[in-house]
Structures are given as C-alpha cells and as structure tokens.
Amino acid sequence: MEIAKLEPLVVLTGAGISAESGVPTFRAAEGLWRNYRAEELATPIAFHRDPHLVWEFYAWRRELIAACIPNQAHMFLTEIEKQISDFTLITQNVDGLHAAAGSRNIIEIHGSIWRMLCTSCGNRWDDRNIPLEKFPPLCPGCGEIARPDVVWFGETLDAYVIDRAFETVQRAHAILVIGTSGIVYPAAELPRIGKMHGAKLFEINTEETPISGIADQVYRSKATVGLQDWWADQQIK
Numbered sequence: 001m002e003i004a005k006l007e008p009l010v011v012l013t014g015a016g017i018s019a020e021s022g023v024p025t026f027r028a029a030e031g032l033w034r035n036y037r038a039e040e041l042a043t044p045i046a047f048h049r050d051p052h053l054v055w056e057f058y059a060w061r062r063e064l065i066a067a068c069i070p071n072q073a074h075m076f077l078t079e080i081e082k083q084i085s086d087f088t089l090i091t092q093n094v095d096g097l098h099a100a101a102g103s104r105n106i107i108e109i110h111g112s113i114w115r116m117l118c119t120s121c122g123n124r125w126d127d128r129n130i131p132l133e134k135f136p137p138l139c140p141g142c143g144e145i146a147r148p149d150v151v152w153f154g155e156t157l158d159a160y161v162i163d164r165a166f167e168t169v170q171r172a173h174a175i176l177v178i179g180t181s182g183i184v185y186p187a188a189e190l191p192r193i194g195k196m197h198g199a200k201l202f203e204i205n206t207e208e209t210p211i212s213g214i215a216d217q218v219y220r221s222k223a224t225v226g227l228q229d230w231w232a233d234q235q236i237k
C-alpha cells in the first residue's frame with residue numbers, strides 16, 4: 001500500500017508519549033514530587049537556593065524513568081522512521097526513551113536527564129548510575145557541583161538546537177504532535193510556525209490543548225492507539 005505524501009515529516013513529542021511507559025507527565029497529579037510542581041524545582045533559582053532538594057527530585061525521576069521501557073508508540077515511531085526518509089523527531093522529553101526505542105534522527109530540545117553539566121567548567125558527560133554515585137554529583141574534571149543537563153524554566157534553549165528545530169518545522173510537509181500540553185515555549189511555537197509555512201498539522205492527545213484548535217486533524221486518544229490510527233489514515237487504499 002502506498003502512503004500519502006508526508007515528507008518531510010516532523011513528529012513533536014511531549015511527556016504524554018511516555019505516560020504509557022509509566023513516566024508521570026508534568027502537569028498530572030502524579031507528576032508532583034512531595035507536592036512541589038515541576039515549575040518550583042526545575043529552575044536555576046531553586047537549584048541555587050537548595051541544590052540538594054533539586055537533586056533529590058531528579059534522583060527520584062531518574063530512578064522512576066530507569067524502571068520504564070519504551071512503549072508501542074515509541075516503537076512505532078521507529079518503524080515510521082524506516083519508511084519516511086526525511087523524518088525528524090523533536091522531543092521535549094528528557095527521559096531518553098525515544099533513543100532507547102531506536103529512533104535515530106532525534107532533536108532533544110530540553111536536554112537529557114542522563115547527561116550531567118558542570119556548573120563551574122561547563123563539562124558535559126553521560127551518567128546512567130542508579131543510584132547516583134555521589135550525591136550531589138560532582139564534576140570529574142574540576143570537582144564542582146554538577147546539574148542535570150536539562151533546560152530549566154527561565155532558561156533559554158541551546159541556540160543551535162532550537163534553530164535546527166525551527167528550520168525543520170518550516171520545511172515540513174506534515175507535523176504530528178503527540179502528548180504535549182502545548183503551553184511551554186518555545187516548543188509550543190513549533191507546530192504553529194510549521195502550519196504557517198504550509199505544513200499539515202495532526203495532533204494526538206487524550207485532552208484538548210491550544211494546538212487542537214489549529215490542527216487539521218485531532219486524534220483524541222492515547223499515544224499508542226492514536227499513532228496506529230493516524231498511520232492507518234495515511235495509507236492510500
């Protein structure tokens with residue numbers, strides 16, 4: 001069977017795609033840790049005030065994510081990537097589950113929870129230790145305190161990374177947005193920019209979002225189900 005013209009295809013994912021793997025989304029009640037909202041802990045100010053507290057939060061999330069495996073939606077995207085030569089996956093997720101599933105062309109716009117960044121010398125390194133070897137983690141180079149290499153509220157995204165993301169949506173023929181609340185910028189701007197440049201916009205989400213209103217087609221379902229339905233709809237019968 002032939003597939004409809006989708007290339008270049010961009011898939012933009014948020015926490016909702018990992019929900020069926022057991023990773024709590026940020027804005028759901030189970031995403032709270034000790035009653036703190038992510039916006040209260042995932043900030044440079046919170047880290048400056050109390051690095052221990054912020055690291056406790058990240059140690060909890062690392063442990064939780066380490067126990068999760070990619071779900072059928074992560075896996076299905078790897079199959080789609082094999083069939084679409086111009087395919088880019090832009091993710092806001094820092095959980096690494098897309099890479100674990102086998103996706104190749106991934107832009108992680110909010111960084112990775114499995115990478116460390118030294119607050120003093122800027123050194124970056126991978127660290128998958130559960131539990132953390134040192135608490136809080138220290139830079140192996142200069143011995144200063146490290147932080148997770150993720151983008152926090154109030155921080156700007158890496159210019160090269162976000163430029164690549166914007167360029168990619170601008171030349172997209174189709175954009176599929178899966179499981180994001182569409183309220184965290186600049187990520188939330190990507191579908192809108194793509195649409196302005198002529199892309200057909202699809203959304204898969206269990207709930208209505210600010211993206212729903214501008215989408216050409218909405219799948220009001222879980223990521224695993226919605227993705228299969230969307231792909232079936234792209235087949236030319």
Ligand code: OAD
Nearest residue numbers: 014015016019025026027092151179180181206207222223
């Ligand atoms: P949110 O927690 O804000 O939103 C998750 C979205 O997924 C919601 O719109 C839900 O309706 C939807 N959802 C939940 N379960 C789903 C399922 N099984 N299938 C499909 N959709 C489902 O997460 P994000 O939009 O990813 O930033 O949040 C954006 C950013 O804010 C995150 O990257 C993080 C966060 O704080 C940083 O860490 C910088």
